[in-house]
Amino acid sequence: MKIGIRNLNLLTYFPMTVGLLLAGCKSQAKPAIAITQVPTAATGGPSQMEPIAGNVTNAKTGDQVVLYARSGVWWLQPLTDQPYTKVPADSHWKNLTHLGTEYAALLVEPGYKPASKAITLPAEGDGVLAVAVMKGSATAADTPPGIQFSGYDWTVQTGMSDHGGQPYAYDSANAWTDIKGYLHLRMDYRNGRWACAEVSLQKSLGYGTYKFVVQDSAHLRPSAVLGMFTWDDAHSTNFRNEVDIELSKWGKADNLNAQFVVQPFYGPDNQSRFSTPAGVETYVFQWAPGKASFSAFTGEAAGQAKPVYEHVFQSGVPTPANEKVHMDLYDFHHSEGLSGQPEEAIIESFSFVPAPKAN
Template sequence: MTHLIPMTSFGRKRAGILVCVCLVLLAGCHQPSRDHRPKITITEVPKADLGGPQKMGYLAGSVSDAEPGDHVVLYARSGVWWLQPFANNPLTTIQPDQVWKNSTHLGIEYAALLVEPGFHPALRLAALPAVGNGVLAVTSLKGEGSETIIPKVLHFSGYDWTVNTSDNDRGGVTNSYDPDNAWVDAKGYLHLRMMSRNGKLSCAEVSLERSLGYGLYRFVVQDSAHLDPSATVGLFTFDELSANENRTNELDIELSRWGNAASKNAQYVVQPFFVPENVSRFMAPAGELTHSFRWEPGKVTFQTTRGAALGTGQKLVSEKVFTSGVPVPASEKVHMDLYDFQHSKNPSRLPTEVVVEKFEYLP
């Protein structure tokens, strides 16, 4: 015969507490899910443009089935997808009537993401994300007139190079770039020019259309000693997708006096440049020079020699080996540019030009 022991008042309270604890634990293990699929649409896009920090428009749209705390995240594509409108203000508010609107820098294509509270968007993307991991819905739309936007491409030294047509902030201030400032002549030499048109300074930049990785990079450059103090030639690898504000994935050969006529006119850099051990400055003499760097795991060797001939016996101008902070290959591309450093008090006489006779890569 089973004897039932009567539950005391304390026992009843204890059992009730245990039931409550179990219910809380169960609720924590099974997060509530949305019983609907939110949507987002774009109803207004600006014109298509290759982009730049000074060119902006408006992007607008609506959402359905959004919940309190949800936001919209915007991107514009110019090469890669860039977070809009600003990195320090990345969220667009959804109004009570489920519409949204915000400014955006111009691009070829525009995208809007509906995201959950607490979502942290990436500054740049190679491709738009799929739904999940805080992303509730994604949509994109090409800018008006995008079918007429065709980037300029040059064929130089056996490679295809995209010519920059927008603005960028290399050197700490905004410089504008004009595709007419980059061309290849009958000899196959690449010309980069900086000039003034209608009172506005324009620069030149080209970038390789694919990544090369570890190996030897060579640039044969005609005389750069004639350049004024603020003119800057950059020969470098850079990965936009993995770059942070300190540009720690960049290898540079830079020909410039940085606005100071008494300064040395060339340097090798493993970014970031503000670490003294990451910079090696030297004097590049007048005449044709070959600048190179051999990029290996944990090591990069920079070298400058006189003339264009390759092989042994070349007169060495400068050499530096770095073994600290050397990046690993990812999506980096080779860039060559000519720009004015910080629009100094002694700006470059215009027009000014630099000629790259040859680029060579050996794995």
């Protein structure tokens, strides 16, 4: 009883001192961050994304999380133009990340500007409050489904991907071939999310002539994007040996509905837009050293086919490495997510003729 009275007397005579001491201890509590859901360990690339989650302690209002995945170097996640993960009131954060061998989560102060890639992770200080690093999970990823089309073997995209510049869910049920052998790509809104479609060739082809015969794409709504392109998952830059045929109005009803591109698209001479009419269309690009020649035709580019548009790129043309042909259908920046109306594109055939070997 005497001890209790003595403690009470101390609080009575020194209430402000005790309060300041307690407040000081509380304000000096060190911020911390943890990763509680670790994605699979795998080679990096845009073809697959997985959830990552964790929690923070002693964070202040306005603090955010910055994520990195290691694939050779550390890459900012989930996208360079979406570098922050918000910390909700319950302190449990979550987001998507591309795959890597290791994952890092940084708790940062408001105004912190993360690098898009780094050889080494930032240390605590200069706006970084705490750092957590974990190796990827050893759980083996499921083997992606396959499909045959035009005499080639293709991989069907599943899970999450950002080929369209935003994270999208890809459903293997949205890519199939019909009795004629035509490839169908579908996107639809179900189970509370927008699901898209993508297939990729299982081998690299290199220099040569690529041809795609597409059923009427003029019906596609302004936000839909049908892409036929090359892409190298293992390339070390953001522009992964990519040349594109893209059929879209990019969300604006009065835009032209097609373009040929050598990435990066924002280069002054890297994009050429045109209008393609209704009906069956054929798109061709001839890839040669230092040159990419594109053509669009009505019909099947044989016999009575009529040329619609042609363009030749002679600068910034990539050289072959491990790129593969991809075809996808997605909704530009989720702009039609609320409509819930499905969309479908049909590719009748794909063919490739290798470039003649030099003597």
